[in-house]
Amino acid sequence: MSARLPGYERWLGRGSLFSRCLELALKEGEGSRALWEAMEYTVLSGGKRFRPYLLHASVMAYGGDIEFAAEPSVAVELIHTYSLIHDDLPSMDDDDFRRGMPSNHKVFGEAMAILAGDALQSRAFETILDEGYVKRAGAYLASRLALELAKASGASGMAGGQALDMTGGQQDEEALAAMHDLKTGALISFTLRAGALIAGSQDLAGADRIGVLVGRAFQVRDDVLDATSTKEQLGKTPGKDAEQGKFTYVTAFGLEGAKDRLRNLLEMAEEEVKVLPGDGKALLAAIGLLRA
């Protein structure tokens, strides 16, 4: 993934501020060694860092200072990872594999997996409110970013979307989109908003529109991949949607219908990016990645 993306290595690779900041977030402190191990296990299990990349790309697209992107990027990655750990639990989606490896609870047990998710959420806010970041970015920006992240994570965001998904009943495209806008879109919209806020832009409506489009595209692509990939390609069990009789973009509109929708969403997102004041190259590249 990284080779195709402008800035990826510099922003997220070895030696980057992001990678040092991520290391610091996982550095074993007081408490239970097993818990720190469980936290590290999933965070370092080879995710693509799509959200951190989006956040950096958004800072660039809004013409902001990239030096302020690392801490909020680590924070959003920790929140995303905690959600994967909790979503994989037996009482939730009951997934035994994640990123090609046994899920967190299969390795550390359910109790530790729940706690690892809980502690990763705390650690996300700790990272974004870190004294060093507050000093560099200012308390106002740091607290605003943390507020946005909290909103995007909670009942009116990601957790709310997962709850809607759990209780089910999305039987039309509108309900499906509303669920995904929270479950996946809220955190992605956060990365766009964070870029705008770091750049001092007031254009949060534009960031939200891009966030929603990219979030939906991400999910449609996920449905397409679930229907067409092997376990090796996917890193988790494929075909679960059809098996569970879930209403997805593919089961509802067929593979080609889903791909059409994906194309439309990506084109609309690209149009939005083109009018942003900064350098949209990286953001367009990230969006391009979602073509199935």
Next chain:
Amino acid sequence: MSARLPGYERWLGRGSLFSRCLELALKEGEGSRALWEAMEYTVLSGGKRFRPYLLHASVMAYGGDIEFAAEPSVAVELIHTYSLIHDDLPSMDDDDFRRGMPSNHKVFGEAMAILAGDALQSRAFETILDEGYVKRAGAYLASRLALELAKASGASGMAGGQALDMTGGQQDEEALAAMHDLKTGALISFTLRAGALIAGSQDLAGADRIGVLVGRAFQVRDDVLDATSTKEQLGKTPGKDAEQGKFTYVTAFGLEGAKDRLRNLLEMAEEEVKVLPGDGKALLAAIGLLRA
């Protein structure tokens, strides 16, 4: 409880800033109605609001402005509540009752209980970083309080303590205290620190000493009550410690030995409070509540 505590009704009772702020935190927003219900269920199930009271009392004891106590008090109560919901889960302490009512997962199911805890944690940070609070208290204080709360909640705090408790093996008083200092003490220390920070005091070491003493006293008292109370008095299943062969202050030192320890801890805490610059009346009253 409230009748004996100076300021309790004014700070936490109906019409108080705290109660309005708590209402706002639970006000149903976007997302899943079932999730909002699950969150509200345990938050409003009649807790004593010990931590919010401690936080208000600490602000007074440090001579700070009580007007800044509500939001961090709501936040610490939400974090505490999320920890109760997760700790009660079958894979954790497996408690069917909490505060005399069926635990969260018995009513809403495991998935929703996990999500309710997750979303309450996000909501805690949302509350403390709320735009109104940031405007009133200043971004620096708000972000510092949120940072302290994140540290107290996570792997080096409450979640770490619960992980130590889960993996077990506390077979002497030192290991037991170390576990409880994180599991219970970290959040209580947060309330003391928050009071000092709101008052602009630099005496965080004193706040930490009181926090640790009160936290330990709280836990010793919990062990004593677990050994001596009925389910009706306790609101949850008693006698579980002895039944599970757990090393507790009572199983290790006997009932009288545990009570001696409790007395010592409370006396030491009281000495610390007496040297604080503000009005320590409420804090002493809160500490006095812990006499078994």
